[in-house]
Amino acid sequence: MSKINKTSNSSELNWEKKEWFDRVVTWEKYYEIPHISIPESELKSFQYSIIHRSIYTNSKLVKAKIISGPIRCTFCNIDDENIEHLFFFCPKARTLYMQLLDYIKSETNFDTSALVLNPFNILFGFLIDIECINAINHLFILTKRFIYICRCKNETDPTFGNLLKFIKFKIKLEKMSVSPTENFDKKWGRLGQAFVGGDN
Ligand SMILES: [Zn+2]
Numbered sequence: 001m002s003k004i005n006k007t008s009n010s011s012e013l014n015w016e017k018k019e020w021f022d023r024v025v026t027w028e029k030y031y032e033i034p035h036i037s038i039p040e041s042e043l044k045s046f047q048y049s050i051i052h053r054s055i056y057t058n059s060k061l062v063k064a065k066i067i068s069g070p071i072r073c074t075f076c077n078i079d080d081e082n083i084e085h086l087f088f089f090c091p092k093a094r095t096l097y098m099q100l101l102d103y104i105k106s107e108t109n110f111d112t113s114a115l116v117l118n119p120f121n122i123l124f125g126f127l128i129d130i131e132c133i134n135a136i137n138h139l140f141i142l143t144k145r146f147i148y149i150c151r152c153k154n155e156t157d158p159t160f161g162n163l164l165k166f167i168k169f170k171i172k173l174e175k176m177s178v179s180p181t182e183n184f185d186k187k188w189g190r191l192g193q194a195f196v197g198g199d200n
Contacts, residue, residue, distance in 0.1 A: 011053040033125035037134040099160040107194035132189045171195040
Protein backbone atom coordinates (compact mmCIF):
# COMPACT_ATOMS: atom_id res chain seq x y z
CA MET A 1 0.00 0.00 0.00
CA SER A 2 1.43 3.33 -1.04
CA LYS A 3 1.68 5.87 1.72
CA ILE A 4 1.26 8.77 -0.69
CA ASN A 5 -1.13 9.33 -3.52
CA LYS A 6 1.42 9.46 -6.32
CA THR A 7 3.96 7.05 -7.72
CA SER A 8 7.03 7.22 -5.51
CA ASN A 9 10.47 7.02 -7.04
CA SER A 10 12.81 4.21 -5.95
CA SER A 11 14.63 6.18 -3.26
CA GLU A 12 11.31 7.33 -1.78
CA LEU A 13 10.07 3.72 -1.80
CA ASN A 14 13.27 2.63 -0.03
CA TRP A 15 12.72 5.23 2.67
CA GLU A 16 9.08 4.21 3.02
CA LYS A 17 10.14 0.60 3.75
CA LYS A 18 12.11 1.60 6.86
CA GLU A 19 10.57 0.41 10.12
CA TRP A 20 10.61 3.94 11.57
CA PHE A 21 8.79 5.35 8.52
CA ASP A 22 5.35 5.59 10.09
CA ARG A 23 3.74 8.63 8.54
CA VAL A 24 2.31 9.99 5.31
CA VAL A 25 4.74 12.47 3.83
CA THR A 26 4.58 14.92 1.01
CA TRP A 27 7.98 14.47 -0.54
CA GLU A 28 7.71 17.70 -2.54
CA LYS A 29 7.83 19.67 0.69
CA TYR A 30 11.08 17.97 1.68
CA TYR A 31 12.57 18.66 -1.76
CA GLU A 32 11.76 22.35 -1.29
CA ILE A 33 13.70 22.67 1.98
CA PRO A 34 17.26 22.80 0.55
CA HIS A 35 16.03 24.98 -2.27
CA ILE A 36 14.63 27.65 0.04
CA SER A 37 17.05 27.43 2.96
CA ILE A 38 20.50 27.12 1.35
CA PRO A 39 22.26 29.57 -0.97
CA GLU A 40 25.23 27.26 -1.65
CA SER A 41 24.68 24.84 -4.55
CA GLU A 42 27.17 22.21 -3.33
CA LEU A 43 25.35 21.95 0.01
CA LYS A 44 21.97 21.80 -1.74
CA SER A 45 23.22 18.85 -3.82
CA PHE A 46 24.46 17.16 -0.68
CA GLN A 47 20.99 17.29 0.90
CA TYR A 48 19.42 15.99 -2.33
CA SER A 49 21.95 13.12 -2.25
CA ILE A 50 20.67 12.19 1.20
CA ILE A 51 17.03 12.23 0.02
CA HIS A 52 17.98 10.24 -3.09
CA ARG A 53 20.01 7.80 -0.95
CA SER A 54 23.06 8.30 -3.15
CA ILE A 55 25.49 9.05 -0.31
CA TYR A 56 28.39 6.63 -0.05
CA THR A 57 28.41 4.83 3.28
CA ASN A 58 30.28 1.64 4.20
CA SER A 59 27.13 -0.44 3.56
CA LYS A 60 26.70 1.06 0.11
CA LEU A 61 30.40 0.71 -0.76
CA VAL A 62 30.41 -2.98 0.23
CA LYS A 63 27.16 -3.62 -1.65
CA ALA A 64 28.62 -1.96 -4.75
CA LYS A 65 31.79 -4.10 -4.26
CA ILE A 66 33.94 -0.96 -4.12
CA ILE A 67 35.35 -2.06 -0.78
CA SER A 68 35.22 -5.48 0.88
CA GLY A 69 34.68 -4.09 4.37
CA PRO A 70 34.27 -3.06 7.09
CA ILE A 71 30.56 -2.34 6.94
CA ARG A 72 30.44 -0.94 10.47
CA CYS A 73 30.03 2.75 11.31
CA THR A 74 33.21 4.83 11.11
CA PHE A 75 32.24 6.60 14.35
CA CYS A 76 30.74 4.08 16.77
CA ASN A 77 31.99 0.84 15.17
CA ILE A 78 28.88 -0.90 16.54
CA ASP A 79 26.12 -0.77 13.91
CA ASP A 80 26.22 -0.98 10.14
CA GLU A 81 26.96 2.34 8.51
CA ASN A 82 24.02 3.25 6.29
CA ILE A 83 22.49 6.69 5.67
CA GLU A 84 20.01 6.62 8.52
CA HIS A 85 22.57 5.33 10.97
CA LEU A 86 25.32 7.75 9.98
CA PHE A 87 23.10 10.84 10.13
CA PHE A 88 20.53 9.93 12.75
CA PHE A 89 20.90 6.74 14.80
CA CYS A 90 24.63 6.95 15.48
CA PRO A 91 25.14 8.11 19.09
CA LYS A 92 27.98 10.40 17.99
CA ALA A 93 25.76 12.13 15.40
CA ARG A 94 22.90 12.44 17.92
CA THR A 95 25.24 14.08 20.43
CA LEU A 96 26.16 16.76 17.87
CA TYR A 97 22.49 17.62 17.18
CA MET A 98 21.80 17.87 20.91
CA GLN A 99 24.85 20.07 21.42
CA LEU A 100 23.72 22.26 18.52
CA LEU A 101 20.28 22.73 20.11
CA ASP A 102 21.85 23.45 23.53
CA TYR A 103 24.14 26.03 21.93
CA ILE A 104 21.24 27.76 20.12
CA LYS A 105 19.23 27.84 23.34
CA SER A 106 22.03 29.14 25.53
CA GLU A 107 23.38 31.73 23.07
CA THR A 108 20.08 33.16 21.81
CA ASN A 109 17.40 32.13 24.30
CA PHE A 110 15.60 30.54 21.36
CA ASP A 111 12.82 28.12 22.29
CA THR A 112 14.05 24.85 20.77
CA SER A 113 11.20 22.67 22.13
CA ALA A 114 9.56 22.35 18.68
CA LEU A 115 12.80 21.01 17.20
CA VAL A 116 12.20 17.33 17.85
CA LEU A 117 15.12 15.07 16.95
CA ASN A 118 13.45 12.28 14.94
CA PRO A 119 14.57 10.61 11.68
CA PHE A 120 12.21 12.69 9.51
CA ASN A 121 13.37 16.04 10.89
CA ILE A 122 17.05 15.14 10.86
CA LEU A 123 17.25 13.36 7.51
CA PHE A 124 14.81 15.48 5.49
CA GLY A 125 14.33 18.74 7.44
CA PHE A 126 11.86 20.46 9.75
CA LEU A 127 8.46 21.17 8.19
CA ILE A 128 7.26 23.53 10.88
CA ASP A 129 6.31 27.17 10.82
CA ILE A 130 8.51 28.79 13.45
CA GLU A 131 10.84 31.77 13.58
CA CYS A 132 14.09 31.34 11.55
CA ILE A 133 13.06 27.92 10.21
CA ASN A 134 15.14 28.32 7.03
CA ALA A 135 18.20 29.11 9.14
CA ILE A 136 17.50 26.10 11.37
CA ASN A 137 17.17 23.73 8.41
CA HIS A 138 20.39 25.20 7.01
CA LEU A 139 22.18 24.52 10.34
CA PHE A 140 21.05 20.90 10.43
CA ILE A 141 22.13 20.30 6.82
CA LEU A 142 25.52 21.85 7.64
CA THR A 143 25.77 19.49 10.62
CA LYS A 144 25.13 16.48 8.37
CA ARG A 145 27.72 17.81 5.92
CA PHE A 146 30.23 18.11 8.78
CA ILE A 147 29.44 14.53 9.87
CA TYR A 148 30.02 13.30 6.34
CA ILE A 149 33.31 15.18 5.96
CA CYS A 150 34.55 13.67 9.26
CA ARG A 151 33.46 10.20 8.08
CA CYS A 152 35.36 10.59 4.79
CA LYS A 153 38.47 11.75 6.67
CA ASN A 154 38.15 8.79 9.03
CA GLU A 155 37.89 11.15 12.01
CA THR A 156 36.18 8.93 14.53
CA ASP A 157 35.39 11.63 17.08
CA PRO A 158 33.56 14.58 15.49
CA THR A 159 33.52 17.37 18.08
CA PHE A 160 31.03 20.17 18.59
CA GLY A 161 33.91 22.68 18.70
CA ASN A 162 34.95 21.76 15.18
CA LEU A 163 31.34 21.67 14.00
CA LEU A 164 30.84 25.20 15.31
CA LYS A 165 33.96 26.43 13.52
CA PHE A 166 32.72 24.83 10.29
CA ILE A 167 29.24 26.38 10.65
CA LYS A 168 30.60 29.84 11.53
CA PHE A 169 32.90 29.83 8.51
CA LYS A 170 30.02 28.90 6.17
CA ILE A 171 27.58 31.41 7.65
CA LYS A 172 30.16 34.19 7.54
CA LEU A 173 30.62 33.50 3.81
CA GLU A 174 26.85 33.65 3.35
CA LYS A 175 26.70 36.98 5.17
CA MET A 176 29.42 38.42 2.92
CA SER A 177 27.73 37.23 -0.26
CA VAL A 178 24.07 38.02 0.48
CA SER A 179 22.84 41.32 -0.83
CA PRO A 180 21.07 43.26 0.54
CA THR A 181 22.17 42.49 4.11
CA GLU A 182 18.52 42.70 5.25
CA ASN A 183 17.90 39.34 3.52
CA PHE A 184 20.58 37.74 5.67
CA ASP A 185 19.15 39.34 8.82
CA LYS A 186 15.63 38.28 7.85
CA LYS A 187 16.70 34.64 7.45
CA TRP A 188 18.97 34.40 10.50
CA GLY A 189 17.17 36.76 12.91
CA ARG A 190 18.51 36.43 16.43
CA LEU A 191 20.30 33.19 15.52
CA GLY A 192 22.77 35.25 13.47
CA GLN A 193 24.56 36.57 16.55
CA ALA A 194 25.39 33.03 17.67
CA PHE A 195 26.84 31.94 14.34
CA VAL A 196 28.48 35.03 12.92
CA GLY A 197 29.57 36.71 16.15
CA GLY A 198 30.13 40.39 16.77
CA ASP A 199 33.31 40.72 14.78
CA ASN A 200 31.76 41.98 11.53
ZN1 LIG B 1 27.68 4.93 14.48
